[in-house]
Amino acid sequence: MIVVSVLCVIVMVLLVKLWATKIRKPKTAKPIPGPEPWPLIGSLHLLGKYETPFEGFTALSKIYGDIFSITMGSTPCVVVNNFDLIKEVLITKGGDFGGRPDFMRFHKLFGGDRNNSLALCDWSVLQKTRRSIARTYCSPRFTSLQYATVNTVGANELDAFMTEMQKLPLNTPVDIKPVVLAACANMFLQYMCSTSFPYDDQQFKKVVRDFDEIFWEINQGYAVDFLPWLLPMYSKHMSKLSQWAADIREFILARIVQDHVNTLDYHAPPRDFTDALLIHLRDDPNMEWNHIIFELEDFIGGHSAIGNLVMMILASVVKYPEVAKKIQEEVDEVTRGQRYVNLFDKAAMPYTEAVLWETLRKGSSPIVPHVASTDTEIEGYPIKRGTMIFLNNYELNLSPQYWDEPEKFKPERFLSPAGNVVKPAHFIPFSTGKRTCIGQRLVQCFSFIIVSTLLQNYNITPGSEIKIKPGCVAVPPDCFKVILIPRNLKSN
Numbered sequence: 001m002i003v004v005s006v007l008c009v010i011v012m013v014l015l016v017k018l019w020a021t022k023i024r025k026p027k028t029a030k031p032i033p034g035p036e037p038w039p040l041i042g043s044l045h046l047l048g049k050y051e052t053p054f055e056g057f058t059a060l061s062k063i064y065g066d067i068f069s070i071t072m073g074s075t076p077c078v079v080v081n082n083f084d085l086i087k088e089v090l091i092t093k094g095g096d097f098g099g100r101p102d103f104m105r106f107h108k109l110f111g112g113d114r115n116n117s118l119a120l121c122d123w124s125v126l127q128k129t130r131r132s133i134a135r136t137y138c139s140p141r142f143t144s145l146q147y148a149t150v151n152t153v154g155a156n157e158l159d160a161f162m163t164e165m166q167k168l169p170l171n172t173p174v175d176i177k178p179v180v181l182a183a184c185a186n187m188f189l190q191y192m193c194s195t196s197f198p199y200d201d202q203q204f205k206k207v208v209r210d211f212d213e214i215f216w217e218i219n220q221g222y223a224v225d226f227l228p229w230l231l232p233m234y235s236k237h238m239s240k241l242s243q244w245a246a247d248i249r250e251f252i253l254a255r256i257v258q259d260h261v262n263t264l265d266y267h268a269p270p271r272d273f274t275d276a277l278l279i280h281l282r283d284d285p286n287m288e289w290n291h292i293i294f295e296l297e298d299f300i301g302g303h304s305a306i307g308n309l310v311m312m313i314l315a316s317v318v319k320y321p322e323v324a325k326k327i328q329e330e331v332d333e334v335t336r337g338q339r340y341v342n343l344f345d346k347a348a349m350p351y352t353e354a355v356l357w358e359t360l361r362k363g364s365s366p367i368v369p370h371v372a373s374t375d376t377e378i379e380g381y382p383i384k385r386g387t388m389i390f391l392n393n394y395e396l397n398l399s400p401q402y403w404d405e406p407e408k409f410k411p412e413r414f415l416s417p418a419g420n421v422v423k424p425a426h427f428i429p430f431s432t433g434k435r436t437c438i439g440q441r442l443v444q445c446f447s448f449i450i451v452s453t454l455l456q457n458y459n460i461t462p463g464s465e466i467k468i469k470p471g472c473v474a475v476p477p478d479c480f481k482v483i484l485i486p487r488n489l490k491s492n
């Protein structure tokens, strides 16, 4: 009896001690683990040896854990490395993390103020409005009228695209990126602005190139982003960014918007996204001319993301001929060699769609960093307002914790035993939460028809060395070449 009483007392004392320790030392009191920063550069030196900072983040997470702090220059940052933490930042506490980094490059690209950009601005009421105007046009649902319009626009442009492709030499290395980008640009312009341009229009070609330069630029990281005292060394680079943006603006105003302003009928339903923006400008006292023009530019610019993704898909296709063959089998099956593919064939071509997902997984687009807009916390750790948050979806997409043989290019991983496309919840190439990508449906539509049509018409082999930068969904403006070998089809 005495022994039992003594044991009970010991257990009680232990429990009280444990409780007291927890009260005195809550997790929130502990700093987030992470490397000790150096003066001036913080911990940038730890990332320099990796091809992408995200590889560095994954390596550091093995030392410090799934959430760690790191100082970049003098900016306090936190890196989160697993799906639960990423969901906490993007969904559960999405409202606390609606800011974006304040990089000088971002200001240069958007008329001196990054808040002009939908992707690079801080969260605001204006951003909510801009997203909601864009959603109808840029996120068409499968059963909607808009989806049928996307299909028609895509189908019409395929004719012009293939006419242009047929001008390229066969059986020799060629650079097809400019033609692919021009096709994507025309699909966007037709869909959003009811206009398109001849592929040999010099101004159009220049603007498509400018957009592509900007897309590459946005996908790069520079020391000056975190070390603003390096700015004088980057003055030429910064002027180049401003010039690209200015040239794009001039083209869009003169060759697209002016005609819409002249012909807009405010009493009729909007003809397209451009009309919808102009009508909103009239009806919403909080909208300004600059807001709608930047929004239009932003969305037209989305075509570069798709052109680059098509090139990334081709990079895999030429590396793995068996992948190309399976896409061709699907295309031939649905079209019987008699017509081009259209969006309503997608359901019957799951392997082709799976190739898109596998390319995005391997490319592993980094999600644009978020910034805490208020003092908050992640997993109980305190986060100060202004802290930059990196969501390491490189780890999410390439870790054996989430994928079987993650290093392999296996589109089949996105197919169920019944052959349907399935995506695991932790696969979020377009992010999730209130700032999720608005263009993801257009990406799936246009990249699908372009890749299918190219492989329907050609066997494609490498025409130069193909090097893809890890953790990046862009290929350089001057990228790899391919060799086009015509397939023997009946006729289109």
Ligand code: HEM
Pocket: 090, 118, 119, 120, 131, 138, 298, 299, 302, 303, 305, 306, 309, 360, 365, 366, 367, 368, 369, 429, 430, 431, 432, 434, 435, 436, 437, 438, 439, 440, 442, 443, 473
């Ligand atoms: C390969 C193609 C693309 C990929 C992988 C991609 C991925 C992403 C990602 C990861 C984000 C960040 C979301 C976040 O911070 O939580 C984003 C934002 C965004 N994307 Fe995309 N995107 C693509 C194409 C497009 C296209 C074609 C458009 C336009 C038509 C577009 C429009 C946007 C916009 C406006 C945002 C900013 C949303 C906001 O911050 O509120 N994207 N995208």
